Amino acid sequence: MRWGDLRRSGNIEDRRGMGGGGGGGFRGGGLGIGGLIIVGLLAWATGIDPRIILGGLEMVQGNNPGMTQQEGKQGAPSDESGQFVSAVLGSTEDVWQQIFQQNGQSYRAPRLVLFENATPSACGLGQAAMGPFYCPPDQRVYLDTGFFKEMERRFNAAGDFAAAYVVAHEVGHHVQNLMGIMERVQQERQRVSRTQSNELSVRTELQADCFAGVWAHHAKTSLExxxxxxxxxxxxxxxxxxxxxxxxxxxxxxxxxxxSSAQRVRWFKTGFESGQVKSCNTFAAQSL
Structure with missing residues (x-):
């Protein structure tokens, strides 16, 4: 990925080096993408339910007023990993701003928080082992960049664009939040059975994959x-x-x-090939 020439986003809050924050855990949600790497391989041996593998916290309910938020350094960091994340985030901002404008709407970009080990959020205590996640109440993406090395080491998912896909997926959840999709899904999940709730979660996650593909379509000039x-x-x-x-x-x-793996690939490719949000209506699809 040719990210060196991309505009750097200023919507970065760097909390690295500040230490973890407070007690408490996540409310109503699950694990972020890193859960599949750090927790997923251990979950069944320990009896912990590992069902939520990617972006589980996107489905979190409500605020967690017991957590004290930290304020990190604002703006694009100077280190390479921070610059990379800032560049990818800037690209998602440019793409989604254009898409929203074309539909007569205004795009509000998320804040992306870089942290190490643990940090407080409006959804509870975020921990590195949970991986990247999006918290709807504070509209922030939380990311420990060390996760990218875990992706490569544990799952052979190497490459800068694999990392960019992760960021774009979490931003995809922010887009869902702005569109009111996440709130409606969460309300519906509370009324249905566990199996039906799981299906709604699958459709939500696959749509975020599709939105990541839409971003990649519009960012083609940066692709290698x-x-x-x-x-x-x-x-x-x-x-x-x-x-x-x-x-x-x-x-x-x-x-x-x-x-499934095939479903995730299919919906990412659907978004990438069409470049259109309307192609990502996983909730209306009879077959995923």
Whole structure:
């Protein structure tokens, strides 16, 4: 990915080096993308439910007033990983601002918080082991950049565009939040069975994958040969079926909350090939 020439976003809050914050845990949600790497491989051995694998905190309910927010350094960091994240975030801002404007709407960019080990959020205490996550109440994406190394080491999901796909997926949840989708899904999940709730979660996550593909379509000038393959490899590595097969030896489709490898790849490619938000209506799709 040719990210060196991309505009750097100033919507970065760097809390690295500040230490973790407070007690308490996440309210009503699950694990972020890193959960599949740090927790997923251990979950079944310890009896912990690892169903939420990617972006689980996107489905969190309400605020957590007990957590004291920290204020980190504002603006694009000077280190390479911080510059990379700032560049990718800036690209998502430019793409989504244009898309929203074309539809007569205004795009409010999320704040992206860089942290190490742990940090407070409006959703509770975010921890590195939970991986990147989006918190709807404070409209922030939380990311420990060390997660990118874990992706490469544990799941062979290497490459800068694989990392960019992760950021774009979390921003995709922010887009869902702005569109009112996440609130409606959460309300519906509280009224239905566990199996139906899991299906709604799958459709939400696959839509975020599709939105990541829409961003990639509009960011084509920054792509290099092999970039899309990196994203597809990452999406394949974190499918529910593949994780379940690795962790428990069997696959239980009714417990999926993020989609199979094939589904994740399909919806990312759908967004990438069309470049249109309307192509990402996973909730209306008869077949995922």
């Amino acid at each position: 040969p092999g970039d899309i393959e990196e994203a597809i490899n990452a999406a394949t590595a974190i499918g529910d079926d593949k994780i379940q097969k690795q962790t428990q030896g069997t696959v239980v489709p009714d417990s999926f909350t993020h989609g």
